Amino acid sequence: MTTTTKDPVVVVLQMTGANDYLNTVIPFTNGHYHDARPKVGIAADKVIPINDELGFNPQMGRIKTLWDEGKVAIIHGIGYENSPRSHFRSMDIWHTCEPDIVGTEGWAGRVIRDLDPRGENVLKGVNFGQGLPRALALRGTPVTSVSSLESYGVLSSVPVEAERDQLLDRFARMYSPTVGTGPVMDYLGQTGRDALKGADIIRSAPEQYSSTVEYADTPIAKYLRDIAQVYLADLGTQLFYTQHGSFDSHFNQPPMHTKLWTDISSAIGDFFDDLAEHDTGDNLIMVLFTEFGRRVKDNGTGTDHGAGGAAFVIGNQVKGGHYSAYPSLRPDDLTQGDLEPNYDFRGLYATVIEKWLGLDSVPIVGGNFEQLDFV
């Protein structure tokens, strides 16, 4: 199958819980790194070098393959000023682009609104996961949220498989336009019919899908496989969102972090293999982010909350390489023991929004921020 529309597509993969930057892109020749990480540091001979100073986590072999093909951009030192080191607050800031006030509107929700101002495609933005992250929350902008593609649908919870089609017909008629019942009833009817339509359309994705790629049996692989199916079905979705975690490795970090990156790296490798098998993917980029990095010095078994982190952008059309700079690890340069962020995350969003999606980023991220050249 070939993709007929060439609208740009973004897949956002949120690494929830604060991924440890230092053990993901490892400054393996830097003495400060090894000094600070007596317990959870990764030995220089274990890392996968990507240049003379930096190497990937040993579990990131599949991402290294994409890196070698020039498809991976690393955005170093990403964050924002006065990082609060609270998961909830920090994720909120990443979701709403509001570091100073408690915001309610999500940046991705605004992107979907601007991609489809009249709300013609209920699948313009699709979240895979439970509930809607605040990044996608925007009044009046419908976003479909799918916890599992196979079982997604209206009345999927009712334990009477045989009559499901009949029940859905009844549901459609119960939600059909009625005269004189008032605006709230009308709105409910419209929303119900839209949901039914979205579910009907999205159900066609697994029916059309076939692939020789066998994804791993992990939650993130399952979500990325679901995303691949919807993407390949060409339903007009331009923003996919999903998450994996928790990366909150205060305790016993090495096995935990190893497992997380084994799962993410293999899922991403499978995902891009799948697109390659279908001879497509040129109009898609994947953005990986986390709310903040972790403390430079380990706590004897794990790492505590830090500030600056790393984001990744992956895709066939991405200009791979290093963007921004790895913040200094010299103890004198740290702020409260943490890396000082040197690149504002809103610049990453702005780059994706303007250079990839072709939208005006200023109203979406709330100002002008330095953009990068990875696309």
Add this chain to the structure above:
Amino acid sequence: MTNREEIALMGHLMRRAGFGGTHDELVDKAGRGYEATVEDLLNPEQFEPVDEELLYRFMPGYEGALGPPLNQADWVYRMINTERPLEEKMALFWHQLFATGNSKVDNPPELTQQIAMFRRVGLGKFRDILIELAQNPAMIFWLDNNGNHRGAINENWGRELLELFSMGVGNYSEDDIKEASRAFTGWTIGPKIPRNPLGRFYWNFEYRAEDHDDGEKTFLGHRGNFNGQDIINLVVDQPATARFLSRHLYNFFVADEPQVPSWNITPPNDPDAIDQLVAAYNESDGDIRFMLRVLFNSDFFKQARFSRVKSPAELVISTARMAGNFSQPRPGFNSLAFECAYQGQELLNPPSVESWHTGSEWIDGGALVRRVNFAAGLLGDVSLPGVRSMVDTLRERGNLGPDGLVEACLELVGPLEVSEGTREELLEQARSDGGIRWDTAEDCAASEKRIGVMLALIAASRDFQFA
């Protein structure tokens, strides 16, 4: 003998003043009488509180729970199992009005304490509630009053106290905000120990006289060396406060109003009702119990059936109560807490201090699918005890034709009033399946299945979205 109308009215009262009632409960309460039941609701202390010893023995993680979903599950358990439904409903009301969120507070045990405070004082005088609120550590941190210092005011609490918690926009000046903020300098919390590496600590309210600006202030036209308490005393005497609180009570208990931010330009849907509540406020010195007595006994309340879109918490809790598999501490409450969040109301973590928008704004495509699937999944499952008891009730009524089946099912889940279109669809379903019969084992099995499908379809209807 109670008639259908009395039971329907009792269903309405219990949906609003609590989290709904099973058919048997409604029959009992209707027998006791409407006004007597209102008094029971308004005087919760005569009923046993939730047995915390039992709860924490089975669910030790709930006690001082350090984060979602356990702290939310603790509250969900209480909302389902309380014998003091209005006490718990008022805690939800105040939580929605004084919206305080974990996104910033990042101290779940403190939020749990705030809800416990609402339980304790939520039916008292508005003045006392505001004072408790101003001294509540989670609120102080949420609105930065710990950063409100003599000579360097932070207006966050002062502003929201007037704008969101008492008077509403347009009823005070920017200078009033500044002067109120000065009066609340020195109202702070301690100990503020950093979260890492030692974890979270309970905070306490602390009044620091040395950080309090004791100078003269002018607030709402009054002059004096006001402290925070004086500001609240002046605020609760404002006509705007009586009106604003009355409108909130109406919006929460009676019928959906326009969204709160538009209230200064959009008049109430029922100005007479608001006037009655304002009069009750004035007559009782802002006594919430007194106001609610007027509200629940009023005609405007009794006539306002199914005129509010259920909040996610109301939908989840009332449906879980009805399906009835949550009457003991056991695993499963976490998923109900998550369900509230997935439907758009993450308890203890409102989107901002402006709280959740209500009414039709609870509904979007994702939320509606979740609401429908959640409610239909529970009510369609005849193995759950609450649904079983509905099946048993129907069985006692013997064989029923299609019309009888639809009527009886609607009666057992509300009684629920539905539109003609919905009723027609339910009847079509019943006619295509046939009614219910209990003569043979085969009849019984088929009838149970039909009841399950009928209840699921009712739960999936537009009409079921309303309380």
